[in-house]
Amino acid sequence: MREIVHIQAGQCGNQIGAKFWEVISDEHGIDPTGTYHGDSDLQLDRISVYYNEASGGKYVPRAILVDLEPGTMDSVRSGPFGQIFRPDNFVFGELIGNKSTWPRDTSIGQ
Template sequence: MREIVHLQAGQCGNQIGAKFWEVISDEHGIDPTGVYHGDSDLQLDRINVYYNEASGGKYVPRAVLVDLEPGTMDSVRSGPFGQVFRPDNFVFISPHGRCQTLWWSPIMPPSLSISWLRTLMRPTALTMRRCMTSASVH
């Protein structure tokens, strides 16, 4: 059995990832709440490549969503399949609430941008490790 931990990062990665989960959920008969409502046993075949089965028969994407600011995460959460993700798999920081503007600014010192990335890396690595551990347990 092969299991995938899906990492989506940044605004573009999270927007593409959100659409990916809509499509893959539809293919497997998973509704926006994570419940299977498919019409074929074939849809459940290898479903645990992408999903963990949670209590109550719900399927949760094995995904980690990362960004430097929470705006994209809020957009994913309010999207059609936003409630299917584990809330603790959203990893972001919001320095001064202006991260996106400062990120590309010529006045942004490189040491500051590196420190933001380092701040983001540890929780991302811990979340990925937790997801990989749960994937190998099943």
């Protein structure tokens, strides 16, 4: 069986991705805590395509969430399914962000 790693990048990617996980979780009978509450064996049939099974029978999305600033990540975390993600899968940094290095890098070469 194939496994998918879902990569969400930027504000738009993370907002669309958050909605994606709400829909996929509903289809598979996964609640916002990652616990299965479905009513059909078909919901669990290919659940490992999108989720890893963690301890306690919880399901965690196989996803990496990336942004240059933490604001979008905070919105995802505080959203309806924000607690379903592993904290280590949120990647953000201010190395580039609004303080773009493009002007500095292009002037160094002159």
